[in-house]
Amino acid sequence: MAERRRYYMGIACFVMGLASVGLGLLREEHLTVLKKAAAICLECIGIG
Amino acid sequence: MKNKKLTKKTANKRPKQGIRLWVQILFAALTNGYVNGFIQSKIYTGPTKALCVPGLNCYSCPGALGACPIGSLQAVIGSRNYQFSFYIIGFLMAVGALIGRVVCGFLCPFGLVQDLLHRIPVPKIKKLPGEKYLRYLKYVILVVFVLLLPMFAVNIIGQGDPWFCKWICPSGTLLGGIPLVAGNPDLQAAVGWLFDWKVFLLVSVVVLSMFVYRPFCKFLCPLGAVYGVFNPISLYHLRLDEEKCVDCGICKKTCKMGIDPRKTPNSPECIRCGDCVRACPTEALTKSFGIGKKAAAASCTGSCASCAGSCAGNSAPKEGHKN
Numbered sequence: 191m192a193e194r195r196r197y198y199m200g201i202a203c204f205v206m207g208l209a210s211v212g213l214g215l216l217r218e219e220h221l222t223v224l225k226k227a228a229a230i231c232l233e234c235i236g237i238g
Numbered sequence: 239m240k241n242k243k244l245t246k247k248t249a250n251k252r253p254k255q256g257i258r259l260w261v262q263i264l265f266a267a268l269t270n271g272y273v274n275g276f277i278q279s280k281i282y283t284g285p286t287k288a289l290c291v292p293g294l295n296c297y298s299c300p301g302a303l304g305a306c307p308i309g310s311l312q313a314v315i316g317s318r319n320y321q322f323s324f325y326i327i328g329f330l331m332a333v334g335a336l337i338g339r340v341v342c343g344f345l346c347p348f349g350l351v352q353d354l355l356h357r358i359p360v361p362k363i364k365k366l367p368g369e370k371y372l373r374y375l376k377y378v379i380l381v382v383f384v385l386l387l388p389m390f391a392v393n394i395i396g397q398g399d400p401w402f403c404k405w406i407c408p409s410g411t412l413l414g415g416i417p418l419v420a421g422n423p424d425l426q427a428a429v430g431w432l433f434d435w436k437v438f439l440l441v442s443v444v445v446l447s448m449f450v451y452r453p454f455c456k457f458l459c460p461l462g463a464v465y466g467v468f469n470p471i472s473l474y475h476l477r478l479d480e481e482k483c484v485d486c487g488i489c490k491k492t493c494k495m496g497i498d499p500r501k502t503p504n505s506p507e508c509i510r511c512g513d514c515v516r517a518c519p520t521e522a523l524t525k526s527f528g529i530g531k532k533a534a535a536a537s538c539t540g541s542c543a544s545c546a547g548s549c550a551g552n553s554a555p556k557e558g559h560k561n
Binding site for chain 2: 193194196197199200201202203204206207208209210211212213214215217219220221222223224226227228229230231232233234235236237238
């Protein structure tokens with residue numbers, strides 16, 4: 191029973207995660223990620 | 239005789255330890271495959287940078303083809319336009335629910351670095367004093383440095399800093415900072431005390447990694463903290479067959495993350511390296527995906543008899559089946 195509950199919780203989280211990614215794409219959050227990741231992040235490399 | 243054959247056959251099916259190292263190397267090479275970046279000390283700027291990689295892989299690494307989820311999360315919630323990131327939180331949820339901390343064991347380049355450092359033959363420390371409490375530090379770092387500070391400590395135009403990347407992340411220093419600064423005179427001129435602080439942190443983690451297994455993953459990594467939360471419910475998980483377990487404790491002795499798989503096979507600390515599964519002499523510990531075989535057997539209605547039909551009469555139906 192516990193095994194089944196764990197399984198369904200895993201499935202539910204996975205589906206919610208995918209739905210959330212979809213929502214993020216609609217909000218164009220990936221463009222903010224691209225903008226940040228496509229330039230040298232001075233904070234990340236310790237310049238400030 | 240038949241039992242001996244079966245045991246040998248099953249043992250052959252167990253993945254060997256070396257496979258994990260090769261998966262780690264291959265994945266790190268694939269996700270950091272922009273060779274030009276290393277040669278010219280610049281970073282890749284193509285569209286794949288909008289996609290996250292599962293591990294702690296700095297997007298300012300010259301070879302990085304994707305984005306670090308922790309850096310991206312801070313970038314989105316620290317921007318003026320968003321207070322919450324469905325894109326990154328959803329990505330972490332999906333990966334976590336699917337495989338949990340398999341990411342730490344197999345797909346994180348900084349995990350690979352620590353694994354290699356721990357192979358250096360120096361005396362090993364199994365447990366640090368106060369380790370039980372130190373393990374909670376990564377959750378504090380996740381909440382304070384990754385979520386709260388980038389969200390609320392904003393400047394005059396409403397932008398927050400990536401606090402974890404700026405003040406803590408040794409992966410960024412190793413994979414991004416050092417290669418870029420080494421080949422770029424402009425960056426060399428801009429280096430100051432913050433860079434010194436980050437190099438100090440990196441050196442501390444590097445030295446500690448030789449003596450203690452994966453100190454960054456155990457005590458500091460916010461990404462490990464997120465995936466660890468999903469470990470108990472992730473579709474990929476460990477199963478302990480209590481009927482087969484003889485309580486010898488070899489799994490506990492083998493585990494370098496300090497877990498007792500007999501008590502918590504799906505502990506948030508488990509990085510799914512599989513050492514305990516390989517060490518178990520009775521095969522009581524198994525890796526499983528989705529719903530375990532035992533749970534499936536427990537749900538048998540006893541009426542379909544398909545298992546008896548498919549075994550061509552050579553064997554009795556599986557234990558748990560009623561027909």
